[in-house]
Amino acid sequence: MKKFLNDPAHFVDEMLDGIYRAHPQVTYVNDDKRCLVVAARKPGKVGIATGGGSGHLPLFLGYVGDNMLDGCAVGGVFQSPSADQMHEVTKYIDQGAGVLYIYGNYTGDIINFDMAAELADIDGITVKQVIGNDDVASSVVGEEHKRRGVAGIFFVYKVAGAAAANMLSLDEVTRLADKARANVRTIGVALSSCVVPEVGHATFSVGEDEMEIGMGIHGEPGIGRTKLAPADAVVDEMMQRIFAELPAGNGDEFAVLVNGLGGTPKEELYILFRRVSQLFEERGAKVKHVWIGEFATAMEMAGASISVLKLDAELDPLVAAPVHTPFFSHIKA
Amino acid sequence: MKKFLNDPAHFVDEMLDGIYRAHPQVTYVNDDKRCLVVAARKPGKVGIATGGGSGHLPLFLGYVGDNMLDGCAVGGVFQSPSADQMHEVTKYIDQGAGVLYIYGNYTGDIINFDMAAELADIDGITVKQVIGNDDVASSVVGEEHKRRGVAGIFFVYKVAGAAAANMLSLDEVTRLADKARANVRTIGVALSSCVVPEVGHATFSVGEDEMEIGMGIHGEPGIGRTKLAPADAVVDEMMQRIFAELPAGNGDEFAVLVNGLGGTPKEELYILFRRVSQLFEERGAKVKHVWIGEFATAMEMAGASISVLKLDAELDPLVAAPVHTPFFSHIKA
Amino acid sequence: MPLDACDLSQLISLCRAQIERHCEHLGRLDSAIGDGDHGANMKRGLEAVYRERADIASLPLPAALERIGLVLVMTIGGAAGPLYGTLLMELGRGLADEGGRADFAASLARAIAAVARRGRSGPGDKTLLDVLYPVQAEIARHAAPDRIAACARTAAQATEMMLARRGRASYLGARSVGHEDPGASSCALLAMTICQYFQEHTPS
Amino acid sequence: MPLDACDLSQLISLCRAQIERHCEHLGRLDSAIGDGDHGANMKRGLEAVYRERADIASLPLPAALERIGLVLVMTIGGAAGPLYGTLLMELGRGLADEGGRADFAASLARAIAAVARRGRSGPGDKTLLDVLYPVQAEIARHAAPDRIAACARTAAQATEMMLARRGRASYLGARSVGHEDPGASSCALLAMTICQYFQEHTPS
Numbered sequence A, B: 001m002k003k004f005l006n007d008p009a010h011f012v013d014e015m016l017d018g019i020y021r022a023h024p025q026v027t028y029v030n031d032d033k034r035c036l037v038v039a040a041r042k043p044g045k046v047g048i049a050t051g052g053g054s055g056h057l058p059l060f061l062g063y064v065g066d067n068m069l070d071g072c073a074v075g076g077v078f079q080s081p082s083a084d085q086m087h088e089v090t091k092y093i094d095q096g097a098g099v100l101y102i103y104g105n106y107t108g109d110i111i112n113f114d115m116a117a118e119l120a121d122i123d124g125i126t127v128k129q130v131i132g133n134d135d136v137a138s139s140v141v142g143e144e145h146k147r148r149g150v151a152g153i154f155f156v157y158k159v160a161g162a163a164a165a166n167m168l169s170l171d172e173v174t175r176l177a178d179k180a181r182a183n184v185r186t187i188g189v190a191l192s193s194c195v196v197p198e199v200g201h202a203t204f205s206v207g208e209d210e211m212e213i214g215m216g217i218h219g220e221p222g223i224g225r226t227k228l229a230p231a232d233a234v235v236d237e238m239m240q241r242i243f244a245e246l247p248a249g250n251g252d253e254f255a256v257l258v259n260g261l262g263g264t265p266k267e268e269l270y271i272l273f274r275r276v277s278q279l280f281e282e283r284g285a286k287v288k289h290v291w292i293g294e295f296a297t298a299m300e301m302a303g304a305s306i307s308v309l310k311l312d313a314e315l316d317p318l319v320a321a322p323v324h325t326p327f328f329s330h331i332k333a
Numbered sequence C, D: 001m002p003l004d005a006c007d008l009s010q011l012i013s014l015c016r017a018q019i020e021r022h023c024e025h026l027g028r029l030d031s032a033i034g035d036g037d038h039g040a041n042m043k044r045g046l047e048a049v050y051r052e053r054a055d056i057a058s059l060p061l062p063a064a065l066e067r068i069g070l071v072l073v074m075t076i077g078g079a080a081g082p083l084y085g086t087l088l089m090e091l092g093r094g095l096a097d098e099g100g101r102a103d104f105a106a107s108l109a110r111a112i113a114a115v116a117r118r119g120r121s122g123p124g125d126k127t128l129l130d131v132l133y134p135v136q137a138e139i140a141r142h143a144a145p146d147r148i149a150a151c152a153r154t155a156a157q158a159t160e161m162m163l164a165r166r167g168r169a170s171y172l173g174a175r176s177v178g179h180e181d182p183g184a185s186s187c188a189l190l191a192m193t194i195c196q197y198f199q200e201h202t203p204s
């Protein structure tokens, strides 16, 4: 296991210690480092919380900051955080306008967020939920509610964060976040496995010349193991599945996220984006906003995902709004 | 070779195509994609150019943008760009105030930059040079001029970029950049090799339980191959070499860069930073600015480097100045 | 033996030892159709309950069960934590509400229904519920402990041929068939341990 | 045969074939003490010159050499490109400046000095200069082509025991000893090819 770590059991807590030492923009509540919140609060603003397992940085906690999220419950590596932690985060970030939970569609997270929402309800805090389910590889059309949430949640965060910063109501923020959720699709491809520190060896193995399309960000099996194809052919296959659900016609506008899963150099992500851009061009459609880099990783997994958000007049300015978190800054062009 | 690529011979040019498609903030001159420059010019400002081999993103070209660099000559993977390319970049970015070259201490780069400077001289453009040599592992004290330039060049760019944005003269920008250069030290440790696309296999091999301290960002041998130690022990050994040259006493202030070499997850970089921060704390010294992430990579190499810049009243505000490039944004806190 | 006369502290120790013994096996089952951590998760949970066993055993049974549930929620994590936690918390609350007149089987049925609601799942989804339902039925008809234990084991084994419709395994679709569900397996292990304890402590 | 009567196009073809033949070997030498690309770099450069050989051969010798140097700078890249390029560009310019009265050996010496300045290097640094210096000395004393070729090979081999003080290999310190320098090796290969051509085209 080629990792910088001390005791694997302390992996998450030492990482969090490093984060608090580096970034005074965030802090924690209830004396529990795993209950991360923004240091600066804004009365009357809808609070936005997320949460999920560790091992996906900058997901999830990395998006807590100005104009994005207000808090995050941090779980162990690939583990849902507890209902308790989410409840503590909820109490702190509620500023009188209610709280929106945005997280990925995983049983553990759903159960724990549901429990936290019930606890918040007892406190008199209104909680709404938007559950990311962007991974087209994890279930068929018509069964979208079964799909996993992956990198596309970035767009849901960005839209919701900007809406809340505009001091919209909980209902409005929820509606807009849900609109982003419904209009984003993601597909990933993995070239190698990740290693969970407490486990100590690769979660799965992929042959030296193989790739797996549709693999989840915890190493969940995808929809097909094939020979590693040239980059352009890989993109063509990925984008075909996305275009099938988000048709890109003349004049349509999109935001695109090319996300590295951890072990893939940025150089290669740009080679992938080159082809993505060509495909939109061929259709006369426009990639209006683009982010390329690591946004939702699976530790050191080599691979990449492509997320596409269909824009409209309402979503566009929200996606384009500037944000500033310890892990991600976006400055208006 | 687990890479997203088409023809390895087109690796760099397809990557650049992706970059220009994604980032209108940069463009190229002389009809050569490898001559990258900022789109927006600022008359009377000192131009700052860099250059070097590809495979280190965001180094080198990723720092071309607002308040940082004005141009970059892009070489093949781990290859110096040609004098000719640097000359073209130089002609474009000279805005009447002269040009400063900042690059790493590698024979190929030196020779090519020297030639470019001679060609620029014929055009009547004044060129100065500051050559990064921050890697403490690559030569002993007293022979610093032989040391390789690695991630610490980030601080030199940032200081020079801010100085030029303040419209200082070429002499002043050069003096400040050189001061940053003289006050930064870096040490790296590699856990696995990188793969050069045209070569197609690992450049070197490190045993499953080994690490190499001081390895260069092209896989140049370091100063010792040892068993992989716990993260804190690795940091202690690295920082001991840095503190030997940049003593950190009570009240001293520093900027720190914890840099991933490509294959190491951000989580682990924060575990490393936690220990770095403790060591400064123990000495009563202050880490005033910190960056953690990938700033100078070696493709997919697993490993990390730590760069430390000693601050003074002159360097501090320059390091802290906001910048905005396609690959790196820093917003004043 | 009446339920609340049992030595809860000893029962906790037995459960913890059982999970410890099968930790790797549960991990392997989860690797095949999930993310491989079910053994480690359950072990973490049982260790935490074990550390608190003295305090827990000093409580009246309903409160003790509720406390165990809370510890499990907070330590197992993932999907299994809140599900096992819900089971025990609801069971404890149910028994408390009905005071002395509590019908254990009925309370258990209501707790299992709460788990199903929580997990948005039901019978045949290839989860721990597929062990809980038949076990509850055996208890309701006052079967002997060894009968209940045998039923638990058979029920867990029967998940092997099911197609997962909930949890991580559901993403595998048809590929989930042919592997026993890790949650069902741990649930059977715990049921069997508890049954054996009562078997040994009941005058035959 | 006088220098400018040689068939430059043929000579270029021979050099290119020689480098092609030894490309892998040069790569291996560079892997041992550098970054492994010297073979690929040299091949890229010679291919480019080869493609332009017709145009080049139509120029007067000094201009032809300068042109070859420029192509090498622009295509070999790395450290070797500008060094080989400087050698040929300076040699061409030197021969041009002195017009008909050019002393080839003296011009070559000045071109080698320019390479050393460019590389901030000198004799014994374990670089291609360690082949260039002795080859120039042999030419200055009008040695026969086969003598010069033998001298080039011996000189390249002698770099094996040197400690690298310039280029990537210098970071290895003492570990650079025991490996022939790739630049010295390619330089000897080219010198030997040129010598053999003159050997074959000079009446004995």
Ligand SMILES: Nc1ncnc2c1ncn2[C@@H]1O[C@H](COP(=O)(O)OP(=O)(O)O)[C@@H](O)[C@H]1O
Pocket: A080, A107, A108, C030, C034, C035, C036, C037, C038, C041, C042, C077, C078, C079, C080, C081, C083, C118, C119, C120, C121, C126, C127, C128, C129, C166, C167, C168, C181, C182, C183, C184
């Ligand atoms: N929605 C659900 N309803 C009931 N049981 C579930 C559900 N999701 C998962 N489970 C149970 O949880 C088990 C997995 O637990 P565990 O591996 O600890 O959690 P995770 O899947 O989060 O890693 C499954 O084998 C299954 O029995």
Ligand SMILES: Nc1ncnc2c1ncn2[C@@H]1O[C@H](COP(=O)(O)OP(=O)(O)O)[C@@H](O)[C@H]1O
Pocket: B080, B107, B108, D030, D034, D035, D036, D037, D038, D041, D042, D077, D078, D079, D080, D081, D083, D118, D119, D120, D121, D126, D127, D128, D129, D166, D167, D168, D181, D182, D183, D184
């Ligand atoms: N400073 C220098 N002076 C003279 N020759 C040098 C110098 N640096 C490198 N060389 C020569 O260049 C050769 C390496 O060339 P090459 O591998 O093509 O470039 P790079 O080192 O940039 O990969 C070395 O073997 C050596 O002979």
Ligand SMILES: [Mg+2]
Pocket: A078, A079, A080, C035, C037, C078, C079
């Ligand atoms: Mg899990």
Ligand SMILES: [Mg+2]
Pocket: B078, B079, B080, D035, D037, D078
């Ligand atoms: Mg090279």
Ligand SMILES: [Mg+2]
Pocket: C030, C034, C035, C036, C037, C038, C078
């Ligand atoms: Mg699991």
Ligand SMILES: [Mg+2]
Pocket: D030, D034, D035, D036, D037, D038, D078
């Ligand atoms: Mg080389």
